Amino acid sequence: MRQPAISRLDAKHRRLLEDCLRREAGSSVSIPGDDVDLIEAGILDSMGWVSFLRAVETACGAADLGSHLNERSASFAALLSALRDPPSIPAAPARSELLHDFAPYSNHVVIAASSSTFGSRVIPSEEVDRAFGMPVGKLRARAGIESLAYVGQGEDALTLGAKAAQEALRAAACGAQQLDWIVATSETHHDYPSLSAQLHSRLLLRENCGALDVGGACLGLLNALAVAQSLIGSGQAHTILVVTADVHSRTLTPGRVVGEFGGLFGDGASAFLLRGANDAGSKESYTLGEFIFGCAGQYAAAIQVSDEKDGGLAVQFDGEALSRAAITRMEKVIASVELRSGIPRGSVGGFATHQPNPRLVALLAKQCGVSPSTFPSVARFSGNLGSSTCGAALHEILRNASKVPRGERRTIFLASLGPGLLFGGGLLIPDEIRK
């Protein structure tokens, strides 16, 4: 039954190869036999060979075709074999084919590597108090913030994001050309080209690697992970890099916003390399579980930020109301994740949550009845990093988990919020538990 389908596919690929070859070598070129080496036969030179392969990649949606042709001849036979071999080519079906063959979440998605980075300048919170004209010691006493990470000269969302991304790629020994998508999120980068496009160029990703920006502010990481999970689960991608990058110190500046708000934020980035479980290779990975999302509009007025005509920033920030809503809602999210997964919160290895400020993290731990030590100290030393808070916390938990013997690693819960009040949660399951 399978043979005719393969033959049809081969015929389609052959037509495509012939068209691309004629474009490259000229319409008068005679199509060689399948085993003829196009370079040795002088039909294409090495420039033309690579150019021809890139054209084939674009035409059939194949990713990184060339790496599957190393140590093979420059022939139609080798190319057809690479195009036919499903594991070597990420699925990039035509839309009509996709509708017929759609198999959602047939593939588990794992985090193969992670990384986080912070602005290089560590500023004591007292200095920030002074800069915003607040009583010295206010940020430490009221919010529990000891220092803030601010970008230095030459650093911005792009450089932080690129640094985190490179480290994650390096940790997984994954070449930039292996990525099928980059999904970026930031609550501070509002320029064009967008952050994902800039990262795409900076990281030298394949031209046919997709670049997508996801919103949600502090919830951005969870949104981005859910998007990546869907893309991989539906078979449209094998490998995706999720990047967060937030630079608040250049937006929420003294004179533009009040210190009780602007003083809470620092600068940072994080990156996560996601793969289908079948492609992951590593036994140390964590699998993404189910996500939950929603929007509690009743709290929408607690925080609102918008641009003003004169270039200023209009901030509506009801700290008390937002704190109450944040604690209540995150506790609810954690309870929902707990219920859905059947994993009690007491057995969780770490909570990668949004951290509006360290005081609220301590309150959340108390409210949830879990140890505060299960929440990595991100905001205490770096400030609220927006979408990167959750990322930095998750990376820290994953880093610690990598030192724990296999079989003793525990589930990780995710929970975050964004203006709206958007909320979301999820979990990461150690590979050995899932199996």
Added chain:
Amino acid sequence: MTKFLITEITRMGPAFCVIGLQREKEKIQSIRPVPAGGNSWLHFPHQRGDIVECALETFPAAKPHVEDRIATRGFQKSSSVAEAETVSYLRKAEIANSLPDLFGCRIHENKKGSGLHAAPQEAKRSICGCETQNLRMELYANELRATLALPSGEVLRDLPVVDRDWRDFIDAALAPARGANRTARLERFLNSQFHYKIMSCPHHFIRLGLTRPFRDLCWLMLDTLFPLPRPEWLEEF
């Protein structure tokens, strides 16, 4: 006799192209010694960083290879400089931050497939240095290719790597005597340690060149990548 510093040795098929830096008053400029009967050398015993003397004759070279000089007598080595110092001189020679400034002309994308090219009559020179925001090298269907980002953020893809030392390093990495899975091991190196070694090097620098006109087009290539590969890196993968 002209004294110059050898900065580039590129492998073009079976032969080598050589480029050097010559100081003329305060200006440092690139020159390309060529044999009287051709564009390249079948045998070239010198290394980058060597300072050599040679009798060179200027002639009306076809655009854009205006750096060509005919070598009428053999090269005599007088001394040599270290890699970092070579780069310090390259940084004072032809340099650009953006695509149109590289060769003083528009650069066109190959509409059929990959690669970038310039029109021979439009290009003002055939060699130029630049810093990079990022650089990646890959073995693509048995061909060594580089992708890089210029300081302007413009990305250049699929540039053929013709740097002799890097090509020799890749050949050595793929030598049968190195055992099994050589290609996979090399790919792993290029995807991990290579990037760190290159981008963290204080004298990381590249030079891009234009091929001789081929069907009225000059194609961009990566002529030189500093730092040069070290033999001991082969032990790492």
